[in-house]
Amino acid sequence: MKQIVVIGGGPAGVEAAVAAAKGHSQVTLISEGPIGGRTGWDSLLPSKVWLHAAELAGVAEHTAEGVAIGAVHVTPTEVLNRIKQVAQRWSEREAQRLQAAGVKVVHGVAAFHSPHELIVRNDDSQQTLTADAVIIATGSVPRFPPTMKPDGQRIIAPRFASHLNTLPPDMIVIGGGPTGSEFASLFSRLGVKVTWIVGAPGVLPMFDPAAGAALAAAMTAHGATIHQVDVERAERTEGGVVVTTADGATHTAAMAFLAIGRVPDLSRLNLAAAGLEVGANGQLAVDNYGRTVAGHIFVVGDAAGGPMLANRALAQAWIAGRTAAELSAPGYCPHTVVSAVYTVPEIAQVGIVSGGEGELQRVRASYTASLKAYLSDETEGWVELIYDAVNRQIRGGIAVGTHAADMLAPVALAIQTGATIADLAAVFAAYPTLSEVVFAAARAVK
Incomplete structure (x- = not known):
């Protein structure tokens, strides 16, 4: 054996x-x-x-x-x-x-x-x-440079989420990747004033630019302040924390949250x-x-x-x-692994979502294609399908909105099985559900 x-x-x-x-x-x-x-x-x-x-x-x-x-x-x-x-x-x-x-x-x-x-x-x-x-x-x-290390009290990291027994009035979140995005969204939704320093690459740089832009816009609309600049140091002070960025600016808050890589x-x-x-x-x-x-x-x-x-x-x-x-x-x-970020709005993508100029085509459908979106007041989301211009096989997908990660499950399966736009277009999901939007997008292709 x-x-x-x-x-x-x-x-x-x-x-x-x-x-x-x-x-x-x-x-x-x-x-x-x-x-x-x-x-x-x-x-x-x-x-x-x-x-x-x-x-x-x-x-x-x-x-x-x-x-x-x-x-x-x-x-x-x-x-x-x-x-x-x-x-x-x-x-x-x-x-x-x-x-x-x-x-x-x-x-x-x-x-x-x-x-x-x-x-x-x-x-x-x-x-x-x-x-x-x-x-x-x-x-x-986690990876922490010498100038940015958590102390478990005022400068914290994701592992301290299970010990956060009080919420500060304001928080500096450092990191524009999935973890930084989730906690910036979380703190903002819980009433904490958020200063979000995302680094030079911006919000969710590993995602399609439209998805990152949608999250940045939603965060700004909810009161967060976003700075696209690298951080040089985060230091504890007598009354909170001070964060210094590469442009020489300083930002202060009661606490700082580090999400800068693993x-x-x-x-x-x-x-x-x-x-x-x-x-x-x-x-x-x-x-x-x-x-x-x-x-x-x-x-x-x-x-x-x-x-x-x-x-x-x-x-x-x-x-x-x-x-x-x-x-x-x-x-x-x-290409069949869905990347998801559980923010508000939720962000998800799967497969190939960029490159291949002339070889790939895109089609987008709004959540308004589903009655469920009106029933739940979730009409701001959208789903985009990326498909091969020649054989029309599904290559990728992007979703922004409530339950975005769930929306892309059929897209991942389509990529795995080599399904085409026509294959998805022929499917009608349960009515009314948000999952209808994926198939509505396929039917929008001329």
Whole structure:
């Protein structure tokens, strides 16, 4: 029986272990902390609980005529309790998945002793595991330059979301990527005065420019102040924080929030003992199945570098797990992974959304194509489809508005299956739903 070891107890590690266990394999998962990893306990899940609270508050404040609701308040201490409850329940659910799949769980910190041996240390004890295949799913850690470091009180980072028991009157959010965008939107919706310093590339530079512009416009309309300039330093003062930007300007607030990037967490693995070397970009080179040059060692999710998306991590983990167990699996296809930012408005894209001048065509439909948008007063959104000008196959999609990430699921499937504009045009979603807009866009093509 093949021995497979998975390093990492987060979503990618669990997915890889469960996938590998479907083969003729004995799978061991090494988790440094509780099952769920940083994603479940420190970063993604806590932030999404906060975002959900802000979303519910926003819905309650904008109810339809004929429905009366009293004043809406989001209580930070209750949100923190909710974070603990959800994190615990999700951790238990993931642990049950592992148990049902027959995966053995070992707690500790793993490091290679040789290409096929791992030493797992836990407090004062250690054990050695031998593996025919190893899947590294150790996630990522935040990157902070010397002039910008969190102190956990006035200068905070995403991992402090589960400890934020009060909301300040004003906040400087540093970072224009998905995490910075989500927290800037979150704080603004919770009544915090937001100064958002997005850096020279602007708002969501990895997304289609129209999507980033839509979010910037919405944030400005809601009272946020946006500065497109790089930050040089963030410092704590007696009364709050002061942030200095590259143009020499200073900005003050009660608190600052840092969302300036993450790097793969590989430093403790002793990769040299496995014959592996991290590249200049801080990553290990992998193929479409997650395999490194070592062949029997795989890297998935954030540990494999960006883009650092949970669904990308799960896709890579499932593929690597099956491949390590010698089960059939397709190679990883980045074009079918939906990138989503849970702001107001929500932003999402999938596939190829730029380039190919003359080869790609675009068609856009407004949320007003759906009766549901009028019923829920969500008419400001839009969906854009990108398709091949010659064979008319779907190549990509962009959505801006409520439930944008959900809207692009059929587009991802269309890309995966090679569907055409005509294929989407022939589908009529349930009426009335916002999902109608995707297919309405396809029918708008002449």
